[in-house]
Amino acid sequence: MIAKQLREVQNNILEACKKSGRDPQEVTLIAVSKTKPISMIEEAISAGQSIFGENKVQELCMKYDSLPKNLSWHLIGHLQRNKVKYIADKAALIHSVDSLKLAQTIDQEGKKHNRIVPVLIEVNVAGEESKFGVSVEETIGLIEEVSKLPNVQIKGLMTIAPFVENPEENRTIFRKLKQLSVDIKGKNMNNVYMDILSMGMTNDYQVAVEEGATMVRVGTGIFGERDYSKTI
Numbered sequence: 166m167i168a169k170q171l172r173e174v175q176n177n178i179l180e181a182c183k184k185s186g187r188d189p190q191e192v193t194l195i196a197v198s199k200t201k202p203i204s205m206i207e208e209a210i211s212a213g214q215s216i217f218g219e220n221k222v223q224e225l226c227m228k229y230d231s232l233p234k235n236l237s238w239h240l241i242g243h244l245q246r247n248k249v250k251y252i253a254d255k256a257a258l259i260h261s262v263d264s265l266k267l268a269q270t271i272d273q274e275g276k277k278h279n280r281i282v283p284v285l286i287e288v289n290v291a292g293e294e295s296k297f298g299v300s301v302e303e304t305i306g307l308i309e310e311v312s313k314l315p316n317v318q319i320k321g322l323m324t325i326a327p328f329v330e331n332p333e334e335n336r337t338i339f340r341k342l343k344q345l346s347v348d349i350k351g352k353n354m355n356n357v358y359m360d361i362l363s364m365g366m367t368n369d370y371q372v373a374v375e376e377g378a379t380m381v382r383v384g385t386g387i388f389g390e391r392d393y394s395k396t397i
């Protein structure tokens with residue numbers, strides 16, 4: 166079942182690339198495995214998937230320890246500063262940096278592991294109150310500060326678009342994030358790369374790819390609905 170759904174998502178990404186004249190090589194699929202058991206992740210691995218996204222530090226660490234070391238684990242959810250120490254050496258990419266303090270903690274923990282930690286800046290493009298992330302207006306200021314930290318490297322931007330019935334409603338959100346990344350890239354700032362644009366989830370990843378996403382984070386579309394009543 167997972168292999169089939171994974172193929173379907175990959176085909177949809179190919180379609181979106183074709184439609185928008187993009188090279189499919191530019192788009193990386195993150196399989197969001199939060200709340201899902203090891204057995205399901207193993208199925209996805211058998212089907213060729215090696216990049217997974219988790220939104221909780223403890224769960225990421227547990228899965229990291231239980232599975233082969235040739236996988237990549239992305240921390241996609243809100244990150245508390247006191248938990249950075251557990252993942253500074255494990256996360257291939259942290260998608261959710263939204264404050265200088267958090268970036269400073271990542272820098273300190275990265276230093277302990279002699280590692281430059283790759284991160285994305287999370288932007289709350291839609292300005293939803295319930296969401297983490299900096300505003301579009303605050304983004305460049307934050308990036309200027311974070312770029313000075315030697316053990317952190319900014320690789321791009323991430324956003325979580327609103328939940329909408331029709332994914333077309335999020336097209337302008339994705340377009341805004343893309344434009345912001347182009348603007349920032351144009352500033353040629355030291356230690357700032359704008360190669361990654363992490364946007365699009367199960368409901369809207371095709372639209373996100375059409376608007377320039379280089380990483381899509383798909384959970385439900387691969388693993389099915391999540392059941393939060395069960396803990397792993």
Ligand SMILES: *Cc1c(COP(=O)(O)O)cnc(C)c1O
Pocket residue numbers: 197199220241242325366367368382383384385386
């Ligand atoms: C859960 C989650 C996803 C995946 O959501 P689906 O709708 O299941 O694809 C993507 N990004 C973040 C930050 C998430 O927390």
